[in-house]
Ligand SMILES: Nc1ncnc2c1ncn2[C@@H]1O[C@H](COP(=O)(O)OP(=O)(O)OP(=O)(O)O)[C@@H](O)[C@H]1O
Ligand SMILES: [Zn+2]
């Protein structure tokens with residue numbers, strides 16, 4: 001319950017007036033409130049106030065002893081209550097201020113993006129209020145205590161949610177009955193606790209820092225490290241505070257084991273640990289591994305969770321920080337802002353992944369850069385792990401001129417665990433397949449390999465770049481591709497029941513805005529009703545495999561089949577349990593999976609990945625293919641990679657076959673150097689979107705003129721305006737301006753320094769917005785990953 005009027009500390013008069021930030025509109029606004037009853041209040045406190053008669057939760061951002069001059073003589077409302085003292089730590093706020101500045105936006109927008117949804121805002125119900133049920137004794141099985149299957153289900157469910165979940169989510173979302181919960185409470189199997197204010201949370205399970213032996217008998221013990229793993233762990237332990245390290249380990253080299261042992265060490269020293277993965281789909285496996293090692297108290301945080309659960313996770317971090325207890329949190333990019341105290345270690349797994357970058361809304365931050373700032377600020381070590389490091393991170397490991405040490409230390413795990421070989425890559429030239437009269441989706445070599453899977457008791461993963469049934473549809477008369485009416489992208493053919501539809505029928509869907517329509521509509525270009533489908537999506541590949549290889553058991557793994565909270569976990573568990581021979585899916589199957597029976601990784605249409613007009617297209621494609629290759633041969637049996645392509649001589653394919661990622665990076669770096677591109681130059685993208693093409697174009701041109709003086713004075717150039725690569729999406733026209741600056745030209749350093757000064761030569765964000773016509777939105781994206 002809200003903290004009541006606490007006496008103010010001696011020597012500090014309670015402030016008479018407060019500036020409170022409230023979530024009003026997109027930016028938020030501060031309002032002045034009075035403190036007539038003299039509550040002890042400070043910056044960073046969470047308070048309840050009234051705005052237009054309604055209760056709101058707000059954040060105190062300033063206090064004053066005297067009434068602000070602007071408010072003199074006006075009636076000022078008193079605040080209602082202090083909800084929570086020191087809800088925001090000054091150090092944490094300082095971090096957000098730097099992020100806001102680097103992303104060229106305000107602190108409020110940044111706060112709003114960093115805090116869990118519902119933390120601030122109109123008090124529909126005060127944030128996070130509710131009852132949480134905690135597991136008290138998760139290990140009933142070894143204790144030999146009798147529980148019903150349904151009771152065990154509830155215990156497992158709680159364990160998989162960090163040990164605790166809001167009562168209303170348990171009932172409404174997870175469907176557990178109140179009587180079941182009541183019975184278990186009475187038996188002392190679970191514990192109810194209100195989540196408000198600093199809690200005495202005796203019921204929260206503790207974190208086992210030491211690995212084996214500590215706490216629960218079910219905890220798994222650490223693996224004896226290989227020499228390379230041991231060297232990496234020692235280097236992390238000995239690194240100076242704030243140091244960044246790149247853990248470059250080939251797929252299956254045991255990077256995760258290094259993270260876990262480094263985490264155990266930090267926890268044992270009383271310091272918190274944060275481990276990030278780029279996608280929600282990778283969280284379940286990572287979380288499971290962490291919980292097996294450290295117990296159920298590991299905190300989970302990502303956008304796949306309900307708002308209430310995120311608030312609970314946030315609070316658990318805050319309260320642990322107050323008690324100076326270490327925690328271990330696992331999450332996606334937004335977890336980089338969790339209010340963990342005494343941070344000792346931050347890990348970004350798959351550090352090269354583009355999902356670490358927020359594209360919209362602003363702030364367009366990169367979790368890797370925020371992690372770097374946070375590590376420096378708190379003295380934590382930052383470990384960036386990857387089998388295919390980003391060019392930027394690799395570049396930071398190179399020695400600097402004049403004998404300065406590299407910014408990031410390189411640690412290598414050059415071999416797989418158990419010296420298992422990396423799987424060889426075999427190309428299937430699809431042109432030759434055609435010449436030989438084989439026109440099927442699945443080449444003969446791939447068929448032959450899949451046919452023997454089952455008898456050998458092995459499994460395969462098959463990557464298909466697109467979900468759905470067919471990639472696109474074009475008109476038989478005029479050849480035009482059928483586009484989404486709201487976006488400049490081709491509609492994808494899907495098959496199967498859709499609301500009210502029949503099984504097996506085909507319909508069209510936009511992967512950008514989710515528009516859906518019937519197949520039979522006329523060609524928008526010539527009026528013909530005859531269409532021809534092209535390309536194959538996951539659905540069609542499933543169908544083909546099922547008809548051509550009878551008896552082969554398949555699971556489809558894409559965004560359509562992994563919906564819902566546990567969608568990824570459910571399918572992967574079924575596959576791991578041997579319920580299927582082949583997993584057919586999109587990019588998401590290339591990452592993280594560690595299944596010993598997978599001996600074949602195949603790509604059906606590599607060409608769909610190769611030809612993208614983007615600065616990082618080659619880098620991202622090679623990363624994906626190497627990741628995919630890394631799924632094969634992780635167990636006792638050797639693996640193999642099969643790539644079907646029409647472009648066997650493409651440089652990316654060549655590098656894939658040679659497996660020489662370092663050589664690729666060196667070549668790519670040279671290209672970037674010649675072009676003055678990242679990391680030899682900096683870029684910033686201004687994205688505009690508006691209701692009409694002409695209005696948006698005019699606004700973009702006016703904006704270009706407005707910023708030109710400041711941009712050019714800093715030695716940068718303005719490129720454009722130009723239509724965005726997808727010039728219309730969800731009915732909005734999109735234009736963009738690219739700013740390009742070269743630190744090389746500016747400071748004359750022959751080698752280009754890793755971006756030192758990260759502020760952009762632009763007028764303040766608010767000025768830019770004010771100059772835009774109504775209805776036109778602006779996103780400022782510094783160091784964009786996609787152009
Ligand atoms: N020291 C060790 N001794 C025995 N087995 C190990 C050791 N370290 C890791 N392993 C096992 O090797 C396998 C691969 O390790 P891990 O998943 O950590 O690799 P990774 O480098 O993270 O892989 P990827 O990048 O491909 O996801 C796992 O099954 C893991 O349990
Ligand atoms: Zn669309």
Ligand SMILES: [Zn+2]
Pocket residue numbers: 475476477478479480523524525526527528
């Ligand atoms: Zn037509």
